[in-house]
């Protein structure tokens with residue numbers, strides 16, 4: 001199937017609109033973060049490297065084929081292979097968001113978290129939108145080994161946290177990936193706010209009931 005022009009045009013507009021919204025609410029700063037969408041023909045539309053999510057030009061987004069080769073537009077994000085690895089493991093997903101959202105980054109630096117599941121189930125929405133959140137060991141941004149470490153978790157998790165870096169979240173739609181990334185950031189903020197106080201997260205039974 002070939003992606004229709006209107007599908008690609010709509011996706012270009014949506015990436016720019018969501019990027020601006022995230023940037024204006026300070027969910028990523030400077031030229032950090034990247035967004036991609038997988039179109040129905042398997043091609044990947046991605047934000048260019050060193051672009052600000054607040055100021056994207058729909059005509060300059062990078063288009064890659066399903067093998068990750070650059071077809072058109074500006075040079076793609078240095079995390080292009082990481083986005084491809086997410087899609088490779090997650091057939092039903094069509095969007096990936098990566099941000100340097102401050103509270104999520106702060107949690108990714110804490111020494112004493114469980115790397116298999118970084119945040120406790122503080123709220124129902126965290127469990128519903130994010131679920132279990134593994135910590136990916138530190139690799140430099142754009143490192144192939146970072147993408148391969150994400151690939152290992154992506155089959156069973158749509159949200160991961162890169163150590164000393166930030167979240168990567170996929171969704172069936174860009175809206176879904178966006179909302180899950182925002183839920184992760186707010187939960188990270190709550191977690192830091194509650195530091196040092198006794199907390200009462202959801203019980204395993206309460207959390208499991210939401211996962212059904």
Ligand SMILES: O=C(CO)COP(=O)(O)O
Pocket residue numbers: 031032033034047048049050051076077078079098100141142
């Ligand atoms: O967040 C980033 C790297 O992890 C930003 O990189 P790009 O500007 O190449 O998208």
Ligand SMILES: [Zn+2]
Pocket residue numbers: 032033098099100141165166
């Ligand atoms: Zn990054």
